[in-house]
Amino acid sequence: MRPATIGYSPADLRGFREVQQLSYACAESVAARLEPGVTEREAARMQREWLRERGVRDWFHLPFAWFGDRTAFTGFKIPLQFFPTNRALEPGMPFILDMAPIHNGYTSDIGYSGCLGLNPVHERLMTDLREHRELILREVRERRPLREIYEDVERLMAGQGYVNRHRAYPFGVIAHKIDRVKERRWSPTVFGFGTNALRGLAKDALHGHRDGWSPLWSPYRFSDHPPRPGLWAVEPHLGFRGTGAKFEEILVVTDSRDPGESAFWLDDDLPHVRRRREEATTV
Amino acid sequence: MNRKQESRTHRPSGAEQQKTASGVEQLLEGGRKRRVHTGGIELSVVELGDSDRPTVVLVHGYPDSKEVWADVAHRLKDRFHVVLYDVRGCGESTAPKPLRGGFTLEKLTDDFLAVADAVSPDAPVHLVGHDWGSVQGWEFATVHRTEGRLASFTSISGPSLDHFGHWIKNRLKRPTPRRAAQLLGQGARSWYVYALHTPLLPELAWRGPLGKSWPKMMERAERVPANGYPTRSLPRDAAHGAWLYRDNVRARARRPRTDCYAHVPVQLITPTGDVFLSERLYDELDQWAPQLTRRTLPVKHWVPRTRPDQLSAWIAEFVTARESGVPAREPAPKGPHADRFAGQLVLVTGAGSGIGRATAFSFAEAGARVIAVDRDGESAARTADMARLVGARQTWAETVDVSDEQQMEKLAEKVAAEYGTVDVLVNNAGIGVAGAFLDTSTEDWKRTLDVNLWGVIHGCRLFGRQMAERGQGGHIVNTASAAAFQPLRILPAYSTSKAAVLMLSECLRAELAGKGIGVTAVCPGFVNTDIARTARLTGLDENAEQRRRRRATRLYGIRDYPPEKVADAILRAVVRNQAVVPVTAEARSARLIARFAPHTRRAVARIQPPL
Numbered sequence: 013m014r015p016a017t018i019g020y021s022p023a024d025l026r027g028f029r030e031v032q033q034l035s036y037a038c039a040e041s042v043a044a045r046l047e048p049g050v051t052e053r054e055a056a057r058m059q060r061e062w063l064r065e066r067g068v069r070d071w072f073h074l075p076f077a078w079f080g081d082r083t084a085f086t087g088f089k090i091p092l093q094f095f096p097t098n099r100a101l102e103p104g105m106p107f108i109l110d111m112a113p114i115h116n117g118y119t120s121d122i123g124y125s126g127c128l129g130l131n132p133v134h135e136r137l138m139t140d141l142r143e144h145r146e147l148i149l150r151e152v153r154e155r156r157p158l159r160e161i162y163e164d165v166e167r168l169m170a171g172q173g174y175v176n177r178h179r180a181y182p183f184g185v186i187a188h189k190i191d192r193v194k195e196r197r198w199s200p201t202v203f204g205f206g207t208n209a210l211r212g213l214a215k216d217a218l219h220g221h222r223d224g225w226s227p228l229w230s231p232y233r234f235s236d237h238p239p240r241p242g243l244w245a246v247e248p249h250l251g252f253r254g255t256g257a258k259f260e261e262i263l264v265v266t267d268s269r270d271p272g273e274s275a276f277w278l279d280d281d282l283p284h285v286r287r288r289r290e291e292a293t294t295v
Numbered sequence: 296m297n298r299k300q301e302s303r304t305h306r307p308s309g310a311e312q313q314k315t316a317s318g319v320e321q322l323l324e325g326g327r328k329r330r331v332h333t334g335g336i337e338l339s340v341v342e343l344g345d346s347d348r349p350t351v352v353l354v355h356g357y358p359d360s361k362e363v364w365a366d367v368a369h370r371l372k373d374r375f376h377v378v379l380y381d382v383r384g385c386g387e388s389t390a391p392k393p394l395r396g397g398f399t400l401e402k403l404t405d406d407f408l409a410v411a412d413a414v415s416p417d418a419p420v421h422l423v424g425h426d427w428g429s430v431q432g433w434e435f436a437t438v439h440r441t442e443g444r445l446a447s448f449t450s451i452s453g454p455s456l457d458h459f460g461h462w463i464k465n466r467l468k469r470p471t472p473r474r475a476a477q478l479l480g481q482g483a484r485s486w487y488v489y490a491l492h493t494p495l496l497p498e499l500a501w502r503g504p505l506g507k508s509w510p511k512m513m514e515r516a517e518r519v520p521a522n523g524y525p526t527r528s529l530p531r532d533a534a535h536g537a538w539l540y541r542d543n544v545r546a547r548a549r550r551p552r553t554d555c556y557a558h559v560p561v562q563l564i565t566p567t568g569d570v571f572l573s574e575r576l577y578d579e580l581d582q583w584a585p586q587l588t589r590r591t592l593p594v595k596h597w598v599p600r601t602r603p604d605q606l607s608a609w610i611a612e613f614v615t616a617r618e619s620g621v622p623a624r625e626p627a628p629k630g631p632h633a634d635r636f637a638g639q640l641v642l643v644t645g646a647g648s649g650i651g652r653a654t655a656f657s658f659a660e661a662g663a664r665v666i667a668v669d670r671d672g673e674s675a676a677r678t679a680d681m682a683r684l685v686g687a688r689q690t691w692a693e694t695v696d697v698s699d700e701q702q703m704e705k706l707a708e709k710v711a712a713e714y715g716t717v718d719v720l721v722n723n724a725g726i727g728v729a730g731a732f733l734d735t736s737t738e739d740w741k742r743t744l745d746v747n748l749w750g751v752i753h754g755c756r757l758f759g760r761q762m763a764e765r766g767q768g769g770h771i772v773n774t775a776s777a778a779a780f781q782p783l784r785i786l787p788a789y790s791t792s793k794a795a796v797l798m799l800s801e802c803l804r805a806e807l808a809g810k811g812i813g814v815t816a817v818c819p820g821f822v823n824t825d826i827a828r829t830a831r832l833t834g835l836d837e838n839a840e841q842r843r844r845r846r847a848t849r850l851y852g853i854r855d856y857p858p859e860k861v862a863d864a865i866l867r868a869v870v871r872n873q874a875v876v877p878v879t880a881e882a883r884s885a886r887l888i889a890r891f892a893p894h895t896r897r898a899v900a901r902i903q904p905p906l
Contacts, residue, residue, distance in 0.1 A: 133684050163848075170825065171674065173652060173681045175857065231852060253656060253685055253859075 020243070024192070025264070027118040028243060029279050032262055036282055038062045039109045039124035046128060048103055052077040052096035055109065063113045070199035072112035072119050072190060072209040080105045083125070083256030085180040095204065106134045106255050112190075112209075112245075114199075119190040119209060121245035123260030124283065137250050137257035140172050142288050144248040145259070145277075152265060152275040158235040162186055165248055166231075177251035178258070179231070187246040189216055189227035190262065239265045239275065259284045321523055322365035323379065325372075331380070333409035334402060339387035340380040340410055344372035349446075349618050350415040351375045351610065354407070356426020356453060357540075358501070358509075358533030360386030362526050363425070366603035367610070374611055375421075378414045382406070382428070384535030386528050398538040400434040400456070400547075407435050411444050419446040421614045425599050427539055429453025437555040437583075447617045449562040449610055451598050452569055454576045456543055458583055460551025462576060481573045491540045498534040506530035518811065519600040520766060560586040562613045564606065565634075568595045588613065589634040593872065594768065594811070601811075602767050604716070608638050629686065630660040632866050637662035638688060642710065642717045644697050644754060645724030647674030649824030650774060653858035654721055654865050655679075659687035661866065666714060668693045668706065669724070689714075697724045697750030698742075707757035716765045719869055722754040723774040725793075727830030732787040734834025740788050742831070747792035748799075755803055759812065768811035770869045773800045777820040777882035780889040782900040793818075797875070804874055813872040818886070819861045820879030821854045 020028075042058045059075035077096050078085075083106045088094070101107060105128050112121035127134040144165055151161040165186060166176045178186045193208045200207050216227035226234040229244065247260035262278040277285075326341035341361060351371060353364040361379035368377045383406055384390035384398065391397025411420050422445055424432030433455030435441045436448040454462075466478040491497050500506075506529055513519050525532075561584040565574055574591075581587055590609055594601050641658040645651035647669030655667050659682035667682065669675035672694030679692035691714065695702045710717060728735070728743045751773050762769035776793035778786050797816045804814035827847040832840045861878050868876045877883045888896050 136681070136684060166852075167828075170648065171677075173656075173677055175859075179855070231849070252681070253660065 019241075020264075024118070025278065027116060028120065028262060031113065031115040031118045032120040032122060032279055033281075034063070034066060034068075034115060035111055035113055035120045035122040036124065038066075038111065038113075039122065040283060042109060043107075043124060043126045046101055046107065046126075048101055048128065050101045051098045052079055052082070053098060055079075055101075055107070056096040059109060059111050063111070066115075068113040068115050070114040070193060070195070070208055071201060071206040072114060072121055072193075073206065074201055074204045075109065075111035076204075077110075078108045078256070080107075081254035081256075083108045084175070084251035084254055085177050085256065086254055088180050091182060091203075101128055103129045104131050106131055106257065108256065108258060110258075110260065114193050114206065114209065117192050117195050119193055120262065121188075121190055121247075121260055123247050123249075123258045125257040125259065131255070133252060133255045134257060137174070137252060137255060138284065138287065139291065140174070141248065141250060141257060141259055141284065143168060143172075144250075145285075148246055148248070149263070149275060149277065152239045152263065153271045155238045155274070157238055158229045159231060159233070162229065162231050162235065169248075169250060172250075173252065175251040176249070177256050178247060178249040181247075181249075183228050183230045183232070185228045185230050186248055187229035187244045187263070189213065189240070189242050190245050191216070191243065241265050241267045243278070322362040322526075323368065326368075326379075329413070331409050331413045334391075334405055336383050336391055336406070337389045338380050338383065338406055338410060340378060340414065342414060343368055343377040343379075344375055346376045346414070348374065348376045349614060350378055350411075350418065350420040351614060352378045352380075352407075352411065352414075352420045352422050354380070354422065354424040354428030354431060355382065355385070356424075356428045356430075357536040358525075358529060359426070360526055360528055360532050362386070362524050363597075364599055365524065366522075367423075367599050367607045370603055370607035371611060375614065376415070378410065378420070380406075380410050382431070382536075384538070385532040386526065390535050394535065394538050396542060398535075398542040400431065400543055403431045404435055404438060404441065407431065408441065408444060419444050421445075421447045421449075421610075421617065423449040423451070423610055424453060425451040426453045426596070427536070430456060430539075430543075433458070433555075433557075436557045436559050436561065437552070439558075442558055445559050447560045447562070447614060448557065449564065449613060451564045451606070452566055452572055452596055454572065455555055455583070456547035457551040457555035458580065459576065460548045462579065463548060464551070465579070477573065477575045481576065484571055484573060487571070488540055488544060491537045492545075497537045501533040501537075502530045506533065509533075513597070517595045517597045517601065519597050524600070555583060557584040557586075560588070560613075560617060562588045562590065562609065564590045564592065564598065564609060566592050566594045566596060566598050568593060571596055590637065591634045593635075593813075593870075604765070604767050605639070605718075612638060630657070632661045632870055635661070635870055636719070636866070639663045639718040640666070640715050641719040641721065642666040642668060642758065643721040643723055644668045644695075644750065645774075646678045647671045649826065650819060650822060650858045650861045651721070651723040652678045653862035654723060655682050656685055657859070657862040657866050658719070659683070659690065660685050662686055662688060663719070664689045664714070666691045666693060666710060666717075668695050668697070670694070670696045697722075697753060698745035700749075700753055703750075703753040703757055707761065710758075711761055716761050716767075717758045717769065718762075719770045719772070720754055720758045720762075721772045721774070721865065722751040722796075723772075724750050725774060725776075725826075727826040728788045728833065729785050729830055730788075730833030730835070731785065735788050736833065739831060739833050743788040743792050744795075747789070748795045751796050751799060755799070755814075759803065759807065762812050763807065763810050766810065770813045770815070770872070771800075771803065771807075772815045772817055772865055772869060773797075775800065775816045775818045777818050777877065777879070777885045779816075779818055780877075780882075781885040781896060784900055784902075785904060801874065813869070815865075815868045815873055816875050817861065817865055817868060818875065818877045818882045820856065820877070820882035820885075821851060822856045822858050822861055822879065823851050823854065824858055827851045 055077035056075045079099050079101050109124045169176050191212045220226045225237045225240045244263045246263045249258035265275045268274045323341050326343050329340050331338045355363045361381050371377050381388035422432050429450040430453040466474040641663045643651050643655045646655045646667035655665050655678050659665050665682045665687045667675045667678040675692040679690040682690045695706045725747045773796050775797040778790040779793040779797040800814050800816035856879050864878045877886045
């Protein structure tokens with residue numbers, strides 16, 4: 013049988029799914045332990061330690077944690093502001109945990125949004141993220157240029173009354189490619205990003221530059237191409253007056269002609285998807 | 296007295312009003328009178344409303360009598376048991392003998408407790424004080440013997456003499472330039488306090504020429520409505536009231552009490568245009584009043600007469616929240632302007648997207664009641680929905696095309712009937728049209744002017760009239776554009792419409808200034824909104840139009856100036872009552888160039904943008 017994706021065997025996909033599950037388990041475990049007074053640095057350390065204990069030695073990027081209005085990147089001017097600070101969590105505050113561990117050579121990159129206690133704005137943001145997940149998959153299956161999909165997502169956000177906050181990420185990306193990473197004895201990080209994973213991304217960027225595509229899914233001209241087969245970590249990020257929410261998970265793009273097979277979310281058993289199912293059943 | 300000038304109150308406008316010694320018959324119609332005896336004095340008390348409801352006691356200032364509260368009392372009487380009394384020596388109350396030493400705050404506290412016991416023996420009362428009524432109120436709210444008799448205190452233009460004493464002492468002790476300036480500023484504003492300390496002269500003036508000319512002076516300087524107040528007892532009230540100052544001010548300013556902490560929740564209403572009291576007096580108030588709610592109004596000193604609607608709304612809300620024991624709403628209004636806009640009615644046109652939506656959210660965050668108007672009902676509903684999430688008390692969505700006169704008239708009627716008079720109107724709805732003049736059809740011109748100019752005209756005409764008729768101020772914000780200063784060869788229709796809006800705003804500002812209504816023209820510049828994506832580009836076939844729209848949208852995205860910043864500028868402009876507000880850097884420089892280098896402006900106008 014032909015593998016679902018050129019270059020990835022079913023075992024590979026299982027590997028990616030496992031490390032993504034591991035990351036979300038980490039996020040849920042850390043989120044459950046968050047309490048008033050915990051700082052972003054502490055939350056980031058909790059994620060790092062939890063994953064190290066379970067055998068993670070390399071990272072696409074080190075864990076981030078954002079609390080309060082930092083979830084909407086309020087006042088972010090330089091990339092250094094993404095790094096965790098000493099801001100302490102307070103009741104009602106939204107938070108985002110974002111981590112990208114590499115385990116057994118498979119990369120994941122996830123984002124987990126939560127809230128300490130009740131926050132109706134955050135609830136609404138989480139509910140409205142569902143439409144973005146559906147929109148992105150639908151348009152990728154239609155093979156629309158990534159730049160146009162980006163603009164459609166942005167338009168949907170504006171229609172919902174939100175601000176596009178993934179524009180604050182480096183290159184304003186809504187997604188980026190991830191791949192297998194060779195396990196090495198030494199895996200240093202530079203500004204929070206793992207050198208091994210960055211090398212893969214740079215290689216993709218070079219090849220892509222020659223062939224007219226980019227591993228970064230951005231609003232710029234270099235993303236004006238149809239979806240490239242591979243694994244994309246997609247991270248739409250909504251902001252609304254000091255409250256931000258996002259999800260991040262792996263979208264598999266293949267070169268299959270069958271629309272259903274041409275793109276699919278790697279895993280549907282994730283907290284933000286389950287939450288939607290629960291909402292749907294209660295309604 | 297000219298009855299036609301009378302402001303709208305809940306009193307039936309019947310026969311010619313006369314100034315009478317009592318004034319109660321006219322100004323406090325329907326009130327139940329009673330006399331309360333305390334310490335050899337007889338106090339005249341009037342009650343309105345059902346006595347089973349929570350009791351609100353209104354205390355007047357100097358030189359006033361209880362009738363100063365008439366407009367507010369009538370607005371509150373349906374919901375509360377409203378009690379007013381003449382302070383000793385004023386109105387129909389008798390004066391102590393001798394006058395010297397008869398007006399100390401201790402004795403005034405006795406009076407208040409006697410009234411409270413008489414009108415509400417079982418339940419604590421909610422106190423509202425204006426001017427000297429508020430000065431007394433601070434004493435009542437900070438002394439121990441009123442504990443359990445007082446439920447809340449709303450203070451209007453009257454600081455505690457003890458807090459004032461500490462305020463002066465702090466500034467004398469460490470007179471940094473800023474603090475010294477504050478001290479000197481308040482020192483100059485207090486000129487009348489020194490004057491009242493001279494013997495006999497104030498009494499002579501009040502019983503002579505000052506008493507006669509006072510009502511006219513008030514109408515001119517304070518813009519109070521001529522509605523039969525003050526009563527004929529004014530000269531006597533004012534002459535006796537001088538002893539309030541003589542008996543208390545020096546003593547308290549020299550040796551302020553150190554235990555003057557408020558034991559009840561306090562709502563502080565500060566008029567920002569007060570010529571007698573500096574806003575800075577209340578800077579350190581949080582340390583004395585642990586449960587403090589701040590409100591500000593852009594008016595002069597006599598708030599109960601000039602802004603009865605807003606005042607009674609704030610009093611009612613504050614009292615109700617204390618009575619029900621739960622916070623009035625969730626989430627509490629926040630943001631830098633919550634003190635100014637909480638509870639105000641704000642109407643925003645074009646609220647379905649972009650600057651209008653962001654403005655609606657900003658007002659919502661400050662606790663306003665928001666009416667979101669848009670041609671697209673769904674997006675207006677979305678705005679209203681989200682506005683409630685961020686803190687608006689109430690929100691409504693209305694589907695109206697601002698260019699349609701009949702629809703706008705219907706909207707104005709509906710708003711006046713169901714939601715009240717608009718306090719802040721934001722005429723924001725507009726469309727973009729680009730293309731050379733010779734390519735612009737008359738239809739394009741009509742559509743542009745209909746929305747961008749006529750929409751604003753209808754808004755100002757209908758809601759401006761309601762504001763003017765209410766006579767309690769308001770503010771109109773019109774969204775013009777940087778294109779109002781800067782001619783551009785590709786924007787003839789748009790620039791023309793926006794320049795018209797700018798000039799309309801300036802004219803209207805001049806006209807409505809006398810009525811306390813401010814008008815602001817906001818000139819945003821290139822802001823990341825939907826305007827480029829929905830703009831009409833003339834002289835192009837459909838495909839080319841689509842392409843250019845997309846390109847323009849991307850350029851706006853790269854500029855990425857958020858509409859939220861424009862919304863902040865709008866709120867700031869309303870608070871400061873600014874006339875013209877260019878927002879982005881390009882708008883500011885366009886304005887400067889238009890002013891100082893008109894040749895450059897014309898040169899810029901000739902540039903054909905590479906779209």
